[in-house]
Amino acid sequence: MSSPLLRVEHLTMRFGGLVAINDLSFSAERGQITALIGPNGAGKTTVFNCITGFYKPTEGRIALQFGDAAAWGELEALTQQGGRSRERHGGSLFLLERMPDFEVVRKARVARTFQNIRLFPGMTVLENLLVAQHVPLMRASGWTVLGLFGFPIYAKAERAAIDKARQWLDRIGLTDRADDPAGDLPYGAQRELEIARAMCTDPVLLCLDEPAAGLNPSESAELARFLRTIRNEHATSILLIEHDMSVVMEISDHVVVLDHGVKIADGSPEAVRNDPKVIAAYLGVEDDEVATVEAEVGL
Amino acid sequence: MASEATQEATQDASRPDFARALRAAGFSGGIAFLLFLPLIAFLAAQNMRNELVLETRWPLFAVFVASAFFGRLIWELSPRERLKQQFAETLQSPIRLGTAAATLTIAMGALRIVARAGFGIESDVALALSYLFGTGAVVTAIGAAVAWVKSRYPATTESGRRRQSQIGVALRMVALGFLLAYPLVMFWFLGTQGSIKWIDNFGIQILIYVMLGWGLNIVVGLAGLLDLGYVAFYAVGAYSFALLAKNGLPFIAFASEYPFLTVDFYQLGPWAFWVLLPIAGVLASFWGILLGFPVLRLRGDYLAIVTLAFGEIIRLVLINWVDLTNGYAGISGVPRPTFFGIPFIEGEGGFAAYFGIPFNSIHRTIFLYYVILMLALLTAAMTIRLRRLPIGRAWEALREDEIACRALGINTVTTKLTAFAIGAMFGGFAGSFFAARQGFISPESFTFMESAVIVAIVVLGGMGSQIGVAIAAILMIGGTELMRELDVLKHIFGRDFDPTQYRMLLFGLGMVLIMIWKPRGLISTRSPSVFLKERKAVSGAHVREGHG
Numbered sequence: 001m002s003s004p005l006l007r008v009e010h011l012t013m014r015f016g017g018l019v020a021i022n023d024l025s026f027s028a029e030r031g032q033i034t035a036l037i038g039p040n041g042a043g044k045t046t047v048f049n050c051i052t053g054f055y056k057p058t059e060g061r062i063a064l065q066f067g068d069a070a071a072w073g074e075l076e077a078l079t080q081q082g083g084r085s086r087e088r089h090g091g092s093l094f095l096l097e098r099m100p101d102f103e104v105v106r107k108a109r110v111a112r113t114f115q116n117i118r119l120f121p122g123m124t125v126l127e128n129l130l131v132a133q134h135v136p137l138m139r140a141s142g143w144t145v146l147g148l149f150g151f152p153i154y155a156k157a158e159r160a161a162i163d164k165a166r167q168w169l170d171r172i173g174l175t176d177r178a179d180d181p182a183g184d185l186p187y188g189a190q191r192e193l194e195i196a197r198a199m200c201t202d203p204v205l206l207c208l209d210e211p212a213a214g215l216n217p218s219e220s221a222e223l224a225r226f227l228r229t230i231r232n233e234h235a236t237s238i239l240l241i242e243h244d245m246s247v248v249m250e251i252s253d254h255v256v257v258l259d260h261g262v263k264i265a266d267g268s269p270e271a272v273r274n275d276p277k278v279i280a281a282y283l284g285v286e287d288d289e290v291a292t293v294e295a296e297v298g299l
Numbered sequence: 300m301a302s303e304a305t306q307e308a309t310q311d312a313s314r315p316d317f318a319r320a321l322r323a324a325g326f327s328g329g330i331a332f333l334l335f336l337p338l339i340a341f342l343a344a345q346n347m348r349n350e351l352v353l354e355t356r357w358p359l360f361a362v363f364v365a366s367a368f369f370g371r372l373i374w375e376l377s378p379r380e381r382l383k384q385q386f387a388e389t390l391q392s393p394i395r396l397g398t399a400a401a402t403l404t405i406a407m408g409a410l411r412i413v414a415r416a417g418f419g420i421e422s423d424v425a426l427a428l429s430y431l432f433g434t435g436a437v438v439t440a441i442g443a444a445v446a447w448v449k450s451r452y453p454a455t456t457e458s459g460r461r462r463q464s465q466i467g468v469a470l471r472m473v474a475l476g477f478l479l480a481y482p483l484v485m486f487w488f489l490g491t492q493g494s495i496k497w498i499d500n501f502g503i504q505i506l507i508y509v510m511l512g513w514g515l516n517i518v519v520g521l522a523g524l525l526d527l528g529y530v531a532f533y534a535v536g537a538y539s540f541a542l543l544a545k546n547g548l549p550f551i552a553f554a555s556e557y558p559f560l561t562v563d564f565y566q567l568g569p570w571a572f573w574v575l576l577p578i579a580g581v582l583a584s585f586w587g588i589l590l591g592f593p594v595l596r597l598r599g600d601y602l603a604i605v606t607l608a609f610g611e612i613i614r615l616v617l618i619n620w621v622d623l624t625n626g627y628a629g630i631s632g633v634p635r636p637t638f639f640g641i642p643f644i645e646g647e648g649g650f651a652a653y654f655g656i657p658f659n660s661i662h663r664t665i666f667l668y669y670v671i672l673m674l675a676l677l678t679a680a681m682t683i684r685l686r687r688l689p690i691g692r693a694w695e696a697l698r699e700d701e702i703a704c705r706a707l708g709i710n711t712v713t714t715k716l717t718a719f720a721i722g723a724m725f726g727g728f729a730g731s732f733f734a735a736r737q738g739f740i741s742p743e744s745f746t747f748m749e750s751a752v753i754v755a756i757v758v759l760g761g762m763g764s765q766i767g768v769a770i771a772a773i774l775m776i777g778g779t780e781l782m783r784e785l786d787v788l789k790h791i792f793g794r795d796f797d798p799t800q801y802r803m804l805l806f807g808l809g810m811v812l813i814m815i816w817k818p819r820g821l822i823s824t825r826s827p828s829v830f831l832k833e834r835k836a837v838s839g840a841h842v843r844e845g846h847g
Contacts, residue, residue, distance in 0.1 A: 112706050124835075131693065135709075
């Protein structure tokens with residue numbers, strides 16, 4: 001049995017009468033970039049919101065595992081017992097749909113960015129990266145008590161946090177602007193900063209909601225390079241929503257296609273690119289005309 | 300119309316357009332006419348036989364309309380662009396500002412001499428003007444010093460920046476020294492009768508509001524949670540202190556025969572005040588959490604309404620729970636604070652006898668001044684510390700973007716609750732100090748007006764800025780107290796005129812003016828909590844004001 005990082009099973013999300021996601025199942029492999037694509041309104045961001053705990057799904061299971069893969073064996077038992085997470089044999093297993101949003105980040109180590117950039121514009125670039133390290137810093141400050149009395153343990157932890165932030169700033173080339181407000185940065189830099197900020201939480205899974213939106217082609221290419229470095233150099237897998245097909249096709253290892261809340265294709269970028277259903281969904285063709293389209297694209 | 304006029308002015312600043320100015324003035328005068336005709340010109344009054352009669356006040360009405368007309372006319376005709384430019388140049392020039400400060404000081408001195416020599420209205424006018432010129436002299440002198448430092452040590456060079464920060468530290472030391480020496484200097488120069496007003500009404504009163512402003516600043520300025528019921532925590536602190544001090548502290552004594560035993564205030568010994576103060580603070584912070592829970596999901600206007608209601612609920616409970624709080628009559632005879640156990644009384648065992656100095660009632664006032672100064676400095680120091688800790692950064696991040704906070708693993712529930720709790724705790728400290736200082740408290744002291752004043756101080760000062768809040772408190776509370784001093788207004792508006800009655804009007808006016816000129820408060824920039832190379836102030840344009 002393969003050992004994916006994230007397994008989404010029979011996920012359904014209804015808002016009143018509207019079915020945003022209908023019985024969606026897919027998995028994201030460890031150390032890979034998985035892309036989630038689909039036309040506008042297909043339910044991609046809703047999937048993200050379910051994974052990161054912002055929404056409670058109506059039905060379905062979202063399981064994430066890191067460490068020893070044997071922990072997957074506990075999945076059914078954990079589900080039956082109504083628990084949220086389990087640690088066994090050095091592996092951790094989480095049922096994300098049962099966890100509140102901040103715990104998904106803290107414990108299951110899933111970080112995310114937003115379609116419309118959500119930085120803290122009035123705080124400096126460095127402060128943005130330090131807020132991302134809130135959880136370990138909070139612990140080091142003895143939940144504020146030790147920090148308030150100036151214990152050196154906190155000063156040390158803060159220096160380490162600044163060092164880490166600095167490494168990320170060096171990578172995205174924003175070290176010189178560390179003391180400027182984040183709201184002052186150009187758009188592309190804000191996108192990269194948001195990704196760096198998410199990476200400062202030490203995630204095993206990084207969920208990026210349209211990271212290339214609004215970037216010009218050269219910025220998109222740079223972003224693609226940056227994402228590949230993250231995948232290759234860190235133990236972080238990436239789940240990606242993207243409309244820019246050049247980015248998707250270039251960096252993804254695996255593509256899941258969604259349309260009207262239903263999965264219509266799942267596979268390698270090449271396979272998906274040539275899938276007639278995908279083409280139909282993107283071009284908006286009736287099902288019976290798919291054959292014509294297929295013929296046109298040379299299948 | 301106004302924008303057209305401004306455009307015109309920029310096109311040809313040297314030659315004002317008289318016809319246009321006249322039209323604009325006529326427009327303003329017309330509006331004033333329509334507005335003040337029912338408000339000013341007619342007065343429903345009672346005559347000798349208790350009948351309601353309509354009186355007219357045409358001269359006063361004419362004054363209002365004429366001042367609107369001519370005021371607008373002068374405004375339109377004045378070379379505004381050039382004046383603005385000159386003003387900006389003056390602000391840069393230490394020499395011009397210094398000259399202005401010197402002139403104002405001399406004018407103030409001359410007016411003081413006139414005030415002392417003359418009598419009646421001339422003397423009062425001179426005194427009022429001397430206060431005005433004195434304030435002007437202080438402001439321009441500070442401006443001159445700032446301009447001099449900026450031109451001498453420009454911030455563009457490394458050494459200039461270092462020198463500027465050194466001067467900043469030195470200034471803080473000087474300010475602290477001034478605050479410490481203030482009551483003693485006042486007492487030295489003005490004697491008991493003359494100085495009590497300056498230490499009590501100005502010193503202590505302003506410091507209470509500075510402290511309340513700083514406490515609320517944590518909730519409103521840092522965490523971005525608009526709390527319009529802050530006075531509730533002030534009240535909880537005051538009543539906790541008063542009730543515990545009067546009735547004793549319930550203690551659970553495990554070893555004793557009686558499981559519940561109350562320790563009297565005086566049995567607590569020298570530290571009674573210092574034991575009850577933190578208890579009152581903790582109780583207030585419990586109420587902060589209690590308020591925090593139901594409003595966790597509320598944002599902006601809704602949050603403001605609920606907190607406002609919370610403040611009123613606390614006040615109504617204090618009025619109606621007569622058994623506990625004695626209702627409207629309030630609680631009198633709250634034990635007065637002692638000097639670590641030594642009471643401020645005349646004769647044997649008193650403070651004066653203990654230190655071998657002649658008894659003087661001002662000793663207690665001076666002691667109280669130092670207590671509230673210490674409490675206010677504690678608030679400031681804690682806030683500065685907290686801002687550099689993860690919790691403080693989480694508060695500010697919460698103000699900036701709550702959703703992003705959640706995506707970074709910050710528990711927004713506990714973060715909001717700690718902001719409410721710590722803000723409320725400082726309100727509770729201030730409240731218990733208030734109870735100890737007054738010796739008497741009643742629900743009258745905790746009306747919505749107090750909340751409004753504290754919020755106004757925070758907003759005027761610049762949300763999040765400690766120094767801005769302090770300046771705003773000095774201006775608003777000190778300004779109100781100063782108005783009592785101005786007898787000249789009595790000459791204009793009649794014997795019965797009490798200027799403090801109009802303080803809310805002036806607050807409102809101040810708010811409107813600040814919102815026009817400095818919409819983000821006196822100090823609108825934000826100082827980052829941490830920096831890599833240099834600490835650069837963040838422009839207020841980027842800082843969010845919080846919406847939840």
